Amino acid sequence: MFDQAVVKMIGNGILETLYMTLTSTFIAYIIGLPLGVALVVTDKDGIHPIRWLNSILNVIVNILRSIPFLILMIFVTPLTRAIIGTSLGPTATIVPLVIGSAPFIARLVESSIKEIDKGVIEAAQSMGAKPMQIIWKVLLPEARPSILVGAAIAVTTILSYSAMAGIIGGRGLGDIAIRYGYYRYENGIMFVTVALLVIIVQVLQEVGMMVARKNDKRRK
Amino acid sequence: MYYGIRGDDGISTPETIVSLRNLTKTFPTADGAGFTALHDISLDIRKGEIFGIIGMSGAGKSTLVRCINYLERPTSGTVLFQGRDLSKLSMPELLRVRQSIGMIFQQFNLLMQRTALQNVCFPLEIAGVEKKARIRRAEELLELVGLADKRNSYPSQLSGGQCQRVAIARALATSPQVLLCDEATSALDPSTTRGVLALIREINEKLGITVIIITHEMAVIEEICQRVAIIDAGRIAEVGPVSDIFTHPKSDAARRLVLPPGERVEEFMGGRRCRIVFDGRSAFEPVISNLVLEFRHPVNILYANTKEIDGKAVGQMIIALPEDDHLAERMLGSMRAQGLSVEEVTGDV
Numbered sequence: 021m022f023d024q025a026v027v028k029m030i031g032n033g034i035l036e037t038l039y040m041t042l043t044s045t046f047i048a049y050i051i052g053l054p055l056g057v058a059l060v061v062t063d064k065d066g067i068h069p070i071r072w073l074n075s076i077l078n079v080i081v082n083i084l085r086s087i088p089f090l091i092l093m094i095f096v097t098p099l100t101r102a103i104i105g106t107s108l109g110p111t112a113t114i115v116p117l118v119i120g121s122a123p124f125i126a127r128l129v130e131s132s133i134k135e136i137d138k139g140v141i142e143a144a145q146s147m148g149a150k151p152m153q154i155i156w157k158v159l160l161p162e163a164r165p166s167i168l169v170g171a172a173i174a175v176t177t178i179l180s181y182s183a184m185a186g187i188i189g190g191r192g193l194g195d196i197a198i199r200y201g202y203y204r205y206e207n208g209i210m211f212v213t214v215a216l217l218v219i220i221v222q223v224l225q226e227v228g229m230m231v232a233r234k235n236d237k238r239r240k
Numbered sequence: 241m242y243y244g245i246r247g248d249d250g251i252s253t254p255e256t257i258v259s260l261r262n263l264t265k266t267f268p269t270a271d272g273a274g275f276t277a278l279h280d281i282s283l284d285i286r287k288g289e290i291f292g293i294i295g296m297s298g299a300g301k302s303t304l305v306r307c308i309n310y311l312e313r314p315t316s317g318t319v320l321f322q323g324r325d326l327s328k329l330s331m332p333e334l335l336r337v338r339q340s341i342g343m344i345f346q347q348f349n350l351l352m353q354r355t356a357l358q359n360v361c362f363p364l365e366i367a368g369v370e371k372k373a374r375i376r377r378a379e380e381l382l383e384l385v386g387l388a389d390k391r392n393s394y395p396s397q398l399s400g401g402q403c404q405r406v407a408i409a410r411a412l413a414t415s416p417q418v419l420l421c422d423e424a425t426s427a428l429d430p431s432t433t434r435g436v437l438a439l440i441r442e443i444n445e446k447l448g449i450t451v452i453i454i455t456h457e458m459a460v461i462e463e464i465c466q467r468v469a470i471i472d473a474g475r476i477a478e479v480g481p482v483s484d485i486f487t488h489p490k491s492d493a494a495r496r497l498v499l500p501p502g503e504r505v506e507e508f509m510g511g512r513r514c515r516i517v518f519d520g521r522s523a524f525e526p527v528i529s530n531l532v533l534e535f536r537h538p539v540n541i542l543y544a545n546t547k548e549i550d551g552k553a554v555g556q557m558i559i560a561l562p563e564d565d566h567l568a569e570r571m572l573g574s575m576r577a578q579g580l581s582v583e584e585v586t587g588d589v
Binding site: 137158162165 | 338366
């Protein structure tokens, strides 16, 4: 059962899964991080309230968050084809992964920033800091450890989403588990892939938490 | 000594640095009625003085201090800083003015992810000071507040008193004209409080910075303020030199603060009572002993204390007067004849 071809397939699966997960997380943060900051800053109690913009952002985030990932993945297929040229394979899977996780990341970032003591922001304002200076010098650095904890959560969530993408031919470990385990009843291969997924999640989670702890100056 | 600018003698006209004119602040409430935190407040704060604003919690002190640097915009009225009306400034101008008004807080509000040195550098970064210059300035300030050896410590590694010293250094970084202290010692224990207050006084004397202190503790006012405003339910109840307010409180709010709850003489004592105020001179006379010897009638002391206010020893005592009105009048007369400040008090003093 575990001949060279299978081992190679599983090896490729690991690489594809990591590629999808890490690339998607990176791109999703490029969108989700500013979006999360914007959600806090434009809030009515924020440092630069813009009511209409805040309402629009909240609606978009809420709508995307309420669509189950499996459905969203199929729903955005035309968009994926338009951007990547195909809807199959790990690169194509990145599109729904980013769309599905960016709003989630925005909420994680938003809650991290909201943990900052209001007094610290007020102190910066009392020194004559502009909103942009407050974002770069207060909000992001002070929330950094919490944002990193959020990233550890986000990366594992995206990994599990990427496994779901196996259903529509997204490749990676999820795809192998579904094809061999579900369609062909090859339980051995399914067991190995599931174990690998668990190990990858654990490693990413631990590394993320460690980086977050190293970055936190609050308790030492 | 710069004490020359105190006093209401009219000989020297002290320069006003912050002037509040008919300030009112109303916050919107759910029922639409609005909550008025400040009613028609007018105050002049003189250049170089340490001015106290005292009141019970909820009296509007914090709102008032935030109006001075426009962190809160007053609903009506004007704030003049060095003669400039803050409401007429553009946002960039207002941000620049804030750089000349330092502020410290009850909870210190330091950046937790920055070292002490980096915290002091922070306002200089905002002001656009070049990196080398700002590190030099920050080192100088940490030296001034006595924390040169803690430059690389994070706030979580410092005690409350040390954090407040870093916050003071940070507030001074941009060489402000005014330092606002919002309950700056309320989170500290009494001995740390004394140290921080001594530092504030030192800064006031050395650098000539005007200090405005918001507090609910009379002890803080007595310790370092020259003049004080008493704020009660959003209005100014009384303003004047601390020693005057302490010896002759006119408003109920002032009396409550001078004789804080717990030390207050209770109603059940009944009868007539009088309050005697001693200044440095009369404190040496055995006033009560003399009274007892002269009238051969026991005198009951209900309350007494002595404090040093603005460098002068001031004491006060509340005694019960005899039931016999005639004898009571004679006792009052005798004390007045000795040049003591005596007044009859009623109610809960």
